Amino acid sequence: MEHYERLEKIGEGASGVVYKARDSRTGAIVAVKRLRGGGFGDHDGSRLSEDLLREAACLEACRGHPSVVELRAAHRDGAGGAFLVMEYVGPSVAQVMRERGRPFPEADARRLMRQLLDGARAMHDLGVLHRDLKPDNVLVDAHGDLKICDFGMSRFAAGGAATAPPYTSPVVTLWYRAPELLLGSTEYDARVDTWALGCIMAELLAGAPLLPGRSEMDQLNRAFDTVGADDMTDWPGFSRLPRAGSPLCQRSRPPSRLREMFPSLSAAGFDVLSGLLACRPDRRLTAADALRRPWFTDAESANADQPLNACRFTARVGGVADAIVV
Ligand SMILES: Nc1ncnc2c1ncn2[C@@H]1O[C@H](COP(=O)(O)OP(=O)(O)OP(=O)(O)O)[C@@H](O)[C@H]1O
Numbered sequence: 002m003e004h005y006e007r008l009e010k011i012g013e014g015a016s017g018v019v020y021k022a023r024d025s026r027t028g029a030i031v032a033v034k035r036l037r038g039g040g041f042g043d044h045d046g047s048r049l050s051e052d053l054l055r056e057a058a059c060l061e062a063c064r065g066h067p068s069v070v071e072l073r074a075a076h077r078d079g080a081g082g083a084f085l086v087m088e089y090v091g092p093s094v095a096q097v098m099r100e101r102g103r104p105f106p107e108a109d110a111r112r113l114m115r116q117l118l119d120g121a122r123a124m125h126d127l128g129v130l131h132r133d134l135k136p137d138n139v140l141v142d143a144h145g146d147l148k149i150c151d152f153g154m155s156r157f158a159a160g161g162a163a164t165a166p167p168y169t170s171p172v173v174t175l176w177y178r179a180p181e182l183l184l185g186s187t188e189y190d191a192r193v194d195t196w197a198l199g200c201i202m203a204e205l206l207a208g209a210p211l212l213p214g215r216s217e218m219d220q221l222n223r224a225f226d227t228v229g230a231d232d233m234t235d236w237p238g239f240s241r242l243p244r245a246g247s248p249l250c251q252r253s254r255p256p257s258r259l260r261e262m263f264p265s266l267s268a269a270g271f272d273v274l275s276g277l278l279a280c281r282p283d284r285r286l287t288a289a290d291a292l293r294r295p296w297f298t299d300a301e302s303a304n305a306d307q308p309l310n311a312c313r314f315t316a317r318v319g320g321v322a323d324a325i326v327v
Pocket of ligand 1: 011012013014015016017018019032034070087088089090091092093133137138140150151152153
């Protein structure tokens with residue numbers, strides 16, 4: 002880590018502290034995330050900690066996608082510290098929204114959602130579940146383009162480079178957590194990420210969080226009351242949910258209020274919003290499905306949204322960032 006001159010602290014969360022730093026070899030400004038202890042059981046220094054390895058592996062898999070923060074290196078030092086070095090991007094969407102203090106117009110929300118969904122589609126194609134998508138984990142670069150960060154909760158899904166369910170529950174910050182997770186699911190799929198993206202889309206359009214729950218059950222209640230329970234109890238996976246017996250699932254619910262909440266959103270925009278926020282996972286849009294909806298594909302929207310980056314993302318097979326020190 003001697004190559005990195007620490008500048009100011011730019012963030013702090015459950016898994017670590019993030020600093021802006023200068024790479025003294027190149028002068029490049031980078032973001033260095035120092036992971037907190039807890040996962041560093043391998044004191045002999047022969048292996049990266051499990052946390053570092055998992056976050057680095059998921060970032061590495063998505064390397065090269067313009068909507069995913071770029072991993073530059075992963076290091077462990079002799080003192081048991083673990084560091085991720087990333088490109089420095091800029092403030093989070095959460096910060097930008099706080100400073101802006103007003104919602105994004107629909108055309109801007111569509112441009113931003115196209116980027117987020119494209120990043121999510123690529124990540125899901127590679128078998129990576131992010132599991133903590135929220136405005137704090139989306140960064141805005143100097144061109145106003147978005148990059149997904151914080152893969153601290155991510156993992157490879159079954160069929161990718163890894164293992165089958167059961168997966169950990171709970172994951173995802175409460176306000177962005179999908180109904181099946183709130184009901185204790187351990188067999189979820191990439192649609193936990195697309196629910197979170199639906200919450201982010203609503204937040205971009207409304208300028209405030211859609212479902213600011215105070216507890217898991219309050220969160221579920223708000224979700225059902227906002228988007229409707231959508232025959233959740235008829236979903237084939239429902240009976241296997243650990244909390245299927247919750248009285249909240251038996252209560253009769255009014256139909257979705259989403260349309261009333263977003264009266265000026267176009268029909269095509271509402272089609273995407275309501276599809277991402279379908280309560281039943283089997284009726285929820287995947288990222289790839291969402292990108293095929295008319296909101297994104299009709300000629301007018303396709304021309305209006307500036308392309309992200311001329312290059313198309315192709316997953317790298319093997320290889321690592323410039324230095325993964327194990
Ligand atoms: N590459 C980066 N460029 C600029 N800022 C960054 C970068 N990576 C992280 N940050 C800033 O640091 C904050 C915390 O980073 P990150 O989310 O990775 O840490 P965390 O400990 O997992 O946080 P949390 O517990 O809130 O999820 C981000 O919200 C962002 O503001």
